[in-house]
Amino acid sequence: MLIEKLPLGELMTNCYLVAENETSPLVVIDPGDDTAKLRAAIGERKVAGVLITHAHFDHILGLEALRGAPIYVHEADEVSLCSETAAAGYGRVNRVPATDTVHEGDVITLGGLEFIVLHTPGHTPGSVCYQCGDTLFSGDTLFASGWGRTDLPGGDEMAMRQSLRRLLRMPSHLHILPGHDVGTTLAAIRGER
Numbered sequence: 001m002l003i004e005k006l007p008l009g010e011l012m013t014n015c016y017l018v019a020e021n022e023t024s025p026l027v028v029i030d031p032g033d034d035t036a037k038l039r040a041a042i043g044e045r046k047v048a049g050v051l052i053t054h055a056h057f058d059h060i061l062g063l064e065a066l067r068g069a070p071i072y073v074h075e076a077d078e079v080s081l082c083s084e085t086a087a088a089g090y091g092r093v094n095r096v097p098a099t100d101t102v103h104e105g106d107v108i109t110l111g112g113l114e115f116i117v118l119h120t121p122g123h124t125p126g127s128v129c130y131q132c133g134d135t136l137f138s139g140d141t142l143f144a145s146g147w148g149r150t151d152l153p154g155g156d157e158m159a160m161r162q163s164l165r166r167l168l169r170m171p172s173h174l175h176i177l178p179g180h181d182v183g184t185t186l187a188a189i190r191g192e193r
Contacts (some may be wrong), residue, residue, distance in 0.1 A: 002111065006041050008032030012109060013058040014179055017041060020112035027051060027110045027139050028069070029130065030179055031062030032036060040063045041163060048111035052098070053139025053179060054127040055080035056152075063096035064146070072108060075101035077126025080154070096181060120167065122160025123148035129167070135175045136186075142167055142176060144184040 004017040005057040009050040013032035015178070019025065025048035033039055047069040052060060055058065075083055079096050102108065107141045108130075115130040120141040141147035147164055150157045172187035 001133070003135070004041065004189075005183075006032075006038065008034040008037060008062060009028075009058055011058040014177065014181075015062065015132050016177060018111075018113065018132065024048075027054065027113060027115070028066060030059040030139065032058055033061035033157055035062050035065040037172040039067045044148065049108070051108070051110075051115060051130050051137070052077070052081070053107070053129065053137065053141075054124040055083075056068060057094070058139070059139065059179060063094050070100055070110075071096065071098045072100045073098040074117075074126030074128045075103065075119070077124055080124070080126075091093045118166075120163035121152055122156055122163045124154045125151075125156070125159075125165070131174075134173055135177060136167075136170070137177050138166055138167070139179045142189070143178045143180065144176070144182050144189065148179075158170075 002019045006015040008015050014031050016029040024111040025046040027048055029051045030053055049070040050066050052073040053117040078101050082094055082097050102117045106117040108115045113132055115132050118129040120127050120129050123140045128143050129141055142161055150160050174186040177183045
């Protein structure tokens with residue numbers, strides 16, 4: 001599996017371009033707010049689909065560059081995807097709706113890769129992580145040095161605690177690729193040597 005990290009927008013949201021190999025179609029995870037940079041990175045490659053970890057503005061405003069590709073978001077965040085509140089205060093609203101909703105345990109096959117949906121509410125009601133092999137795309141649920149905020153609309157501290165407990169029980173070798181900052185392993189997050 002090939003993974004390219006593309007920090008986008010004012011908040012440097014990590015967008016990931018994922019492919020089985022150099023000639024496979026791309027899977028785009030969390031297209032942040034810089035359509036020009038995103039289009040340039042994709043180039044002439046085909047986009048098999050777009051996976052959204054949650055519907056906050058900084059993870060979705062690049063969807064305009066991906067019109068026509070299947071777009072997946074958890075059903076609890078679907079309404080927020082095109083709402084005014086998703087981009088509150090930023091003067092832009094995503095106008096590209098989801099084509100598909102995901103649920104806990106779904107397996108999505110795109111570009112020859114399988115992504116397992118883990119519903120991890122807390123940051124938003126529909127926050128999800130996508131596991132592909134030994135890699136977990138954790139959005140704003142889990143970071144190398146912490147976790148996502150729960151003080152924004154839709155945030156839920158108790159739900160976040162349950163989601164984090166669940167993730168921390170996963171295998172130590174799991175690579176964590178978060179929505180912001182640097183990647184790590186679950187072993188490093190747990191302080192294992």
